[in-house]
Amino acid sequence: xxxxxxxxxxxxxxxxVLTDRYLPGFRHGGPIRSIQNLVSNLGAEIxxxxxxxxxxxxxxxxxATVHPGEWQTVEGxxxxxxxxxxxxxxLRRLLRSTTHDVLYLNSYFSPAFxxxxxxxxxxxxxxxxxxxxxxxxxxxxxxxxxKSPKKRAWGLVARALGxxxxxxxxxxxxxxxxxxxxxxxxxxxxxxxxxxxxQTEDEGPTNSEPIExxxxxxxxxxxxxxxxPMKNLAFALxxxxxxxxxxxxxxxxGAIDDPTYWxxxxxxxxxxxxxxxxxxxxxxLPHEQVRSTxxxxxxxxxxxxxxxxxxxxxxxLSSGCPxxxxxxxxxxxxxxxxAGWVIPLTNEERWRAIVEDIVNANEGTLRLLRSxxxxxxxARSSDPGDVDLNRRLFSEASRIRRRS
Numbered sequence: 060x061x062x063x064x065x066x067x068x069x070x071x072x073x074x075x076v077l078t079d080r081y082l083p084g085f086r087h088g089g090p091i092r093s094i095q096n097l098v099s100n101l102g103a104e105i106x107x108x109x110x111x112x113x114x115x116x117x118x119x120x121x122x123a124t125v126h127p128g129e130w131q132t133v134e135g136x137x138x139x140x141x142x143x144x145x146x147x148x149x150l151r152r153l154l155r156s157t158t159h160d161v162l163y164l165n166s167y168f169s170p171a172f173x174x175x176x177x178x179x180x181x182x183x184x185x186x187x188x189x190x191x192x193x194x195x196x197x198x199x200x201x202x203x204x205x206k207s208p209k210k211r212a213w214g215l216v217a218r219a220l221g222x223x224x225x226x227x228x229x230x231x232x233x234x235x236x237x238x239x240x241x242x243x244x245x246x247x248x249x250x251x252x253x254x255x256x257x258q259t260e261d262e263g264p265t266n267s268e269p270i271e272x273x274x275x276x277x278x279x280x281x282x283x284x285x286x287x288p289m290k291n292l293a294f295a296l297x298x299x300x301x302x303x304x305x306x307x308x309x310x311x312x313g314a315i316d317d318p319t320y321w322x323x324x325x326x327x328x329x330x331x332x333x334x335x336x337x338x339x340x341x342x343x344l345p346h347e348q349v350r351s352t353x354x355x356x357x358x359x360x361x362x363x364x365x366x367x368x369x370x371x372x373x374x375x376l377s378s379g380c381p382x383x384x385x386x387x388x389x390x391x392x393x394x395x396x397x398a399g400w401v402i403p404l405t406n407e408e409r410w411r412a413i414v415e416d417i418v419n420a421n422e423g424t425l426r427l428l429r430s431x432x433x434x435x436x437x438a439r440s441s442d443p444g445d446v447d448l449n450r451r452l453f454s455e456a457s458r459i460r461r462r463s
Contacts, residue, residue: 071106072457075159075188077150077172082133083122084115085346086314088285090165090195092346092370095134096255100446102135105453109133110153110172113140116314146171154185160457167194168210177222189456193229196367198238201289201387214242223247227456231367232389252452253445254368273357273425276305278418281356281380283349283371284363286324287316291385291404294362296327298410299336305418309360311340312352354378357425358417362404363387377436381428383413396438397431 078094080087098107108130113121125131125140132138141149154162154176162180166173173192179185196202203210217223228249230236239249280299284290292311299309315321328338344352349371353359359375359382366372366388375382382399384390393399402409420428 071104072161072453073106073108073159074161074163074191074453075154075157076107076109076136076163076165077176078109078111078165079169079172080116081109081111081138083124086116086118086285086316086343089366089368089370093193093195093254093368094165097449098134098136100255101450101453104450107136108157108159109136109138110150111138111140112146113142116316147175150175151179151184154179159188161189161191161453163191163193163453165193165195167192167197168213174213177217178220181220181222187225190223190226191229191452191456192223192226193231194235194239194242196235196365198235198242199365199367199387200238201364203242205288218243227452229452234389235367250448250452250455252448253442255445255449256373256440272422273420275419275421278303278305278307278414279355279357280307280309280360280414280417281312281353281358282309282360283312283353283375284361285316286311286313286321288320289364291362291364292324293320293327294404294410295360296324296338298362298407298414299331299338300411302411303335303415303418305335305415307336307414307418309336309338310356311338312342312344314343350374350378353380356380357420358383358399361385361388362402362410364404366390373436373439376432376439379429379433381425381432383410383417393432393435396435397427398435399428399432 076094078090080091082091082095084091094109113125113127115122121142122140127140127142130137130139139153150171162176164173164176168174176185180187180190223243226248228239228243228247229252230239230249231252231254233251236249236251239247282292282295284292286292290313295309299307331338353375357380359371359380361369361372361382362385363369364385364387369388369390372382372384372388372390376393376398382390382393384393384399384401386401386403391401394401400413402413
């Protein structure tokens with residue numbers, strides 16, 4: 060870093076980001092992309108410094124690129140990776156020694172990267188700097204239903220101790236704003252700052268086409284997400300129940316987040332004995348291969364129980380892959396944009412009918428859908444207004460210090 064870069068970095072506000080996983084990890088999904096995109100859009104104005112674990116979800120080995128005990132530059136931000144045995148003491152030490160204007164927590168329920176720092180901050184073990192909490196969809200009804208007794212207990216403790224009394228909460232949509240208000244109380248100071256999309260030459264919307272044109276009587280469907288109850292793969296399998304008269308290929312990509320749930324999905328798969336439906340688990344993909352892979356399919360099936368943003372939806376659309384979504388995502392305009400369908404989870408027959416429509420569609424119909432997908436992705440790429448709202452979130456939070 061030369062003298063000019065050093066002076067520029069010193070002049071910028073410092074946001075210390077705490078997150079369970081970050082690059083080069085990819086199994087944690089959306090939160091990694093959200094932080095990466097935030098740095099991509101605002102890294103020239105804000106000095107983001109990130110504390111995270113040194114390995115991906117489910118991995119026993121650290122990332123090959125990690126330098127233990129050092130800050131290292133990763134895509135425009137400084138990152139410090141903590142090994143399992145040093146997460147607690149390392150966070151305590153670095154929260155005390157790392158100068159920062161804002162502390163940014165990317166979870167409400169993470170034991171190490173949210174609960175621990177909130178407790179350390181409350182009892183003045185670490186500096187009580189301005190605080191921003193991004194719950195990342197954790198307050199949706201579907202998310203709260205998972206391990207609900209533990210979550211309710213933690214919420215009661217946190218409110219009794221006043222752990223987030225002075226926090227700014229980041230809501231990425233009006234719906235999440237309501238969820239946060241319901242979860243933490245009417246006095247919560249909530250700031251609307253939408254999740255940003257990445258803006259680079261190699262990851263913007265493109266006119267990617269499938270390798271082969273669409274043939275009537277066939278469908279190439281894909282599921283691309285973590286395999287866990289929230290993502291609802293079992294529902295997608297249930298609507299492919301053998302009624303289709305066409306030939307359907309259904310490929311599944313994603314980390315097995317919940318082995319018990321995956322066993323349930325495997326039982327459903329084992330019941331398929333029809334010659335015209337082929338289902339295959341394709342494993343995990345690093346992020347740089349996601350868009351090129353999605354471009355080869357006719358439709359992304361995503362009957363999710365809830366998405367705060369849905370980065371894979373954006374990546375599918377930007378690669379020219381139309382989407383069939385539940386009504387539990389922010390992408391409620393895909394149907395009016397001619398980029399796919401939004402179907403309530405309560406209407407299984409409608410899901411089945413859409414699959415049959417995809418099977419019967421010809422290349423001309425799919426070409427229109429692909430075009431609509433690309434245009435919608437282009438329209439939803441990081442709006443300058445959304446970037447400004449994120450900028451103001453950290454600006455408003457950092458002013459707390461100056462007022463106090």
